[in-house]
Amino acid sequence: MNLTISGHHLEVTPAIREYVQSKLERVRRHFDQVIDIAVILTVDNLTEKEKRQKAEINLRLSGKTVYVESLSHDLYAAIDTLVDKLDRQVMKYKNKVQDHNHQAIKHMPEEMPEEETPSAA
Numbered sequence: 001m002n003l004t005i006s007g008h009h010l011e012v013t014p015a016i017r018e019y020v021q022s023k024l025e026r027v028r029r030h031f032d033q034v035i036d037i038a039v040i041l042t043v044d045n046l047t048e049k050e051k052r053q054k055a056e057i058n059l060r061l062s063g064k065t066v067y068v069e070s071l072s073h074d075l076y077a078a079i080d081t082l083v084d085k086l087d088r089q090v091m092k093y094k095n096k097v098q099d100h101n102h103q104a105i106k107h108m109p110e111e112m113p114e115e116e117t118p119s120a121a
Contacts, residue, residue: 001034008042010075016041019076023083027059031090036060041075055082064093 003024005017020039028034042054055078059066068085072078 001028002036003039004037005039005041008040009045010041010043012041016075020079023079026083027087027090030087031061031094033062034059035062041079043075053078055079057082057086059086059090061090061093066090066093 038058040056053075056069066089070078070082
């Protein structure tokens with residue numbers, strides 16, 4: 001798995017890099033078929049009242065690309081919400097893939113319950 005962390009208008013310090021890597025461990029723990037992760041951290045020059053810190057991620061899985069972005073006043077808070085959103089999407093994709101493999105069982109005809117079977121009395 002390749003992990004790329006880049007910053008726009010921001011220098012990516014070792015502390016930020018370590019924080020992002022530790023947060024992404026949760027995603028790797030839930031779904032291990034990750035091919036590539038690209039994280040972009042941005043500081044926008046907006047007015048003081050608006051959210052200035054932005055975190056984006058492109059996660060390539062086998063057969064799908066997941067894109068998530070998050071805005072906040074604090075970069076660490078943006079990373080936290082980004083990973084929460086990403087984790088929900090990865091779990092949703094994982095459940096969808098797992099359910100797809102077991103659809104044949106759902107379409108099998110059900111047996112009649114015992115109370116509805118005709119009795120020979």
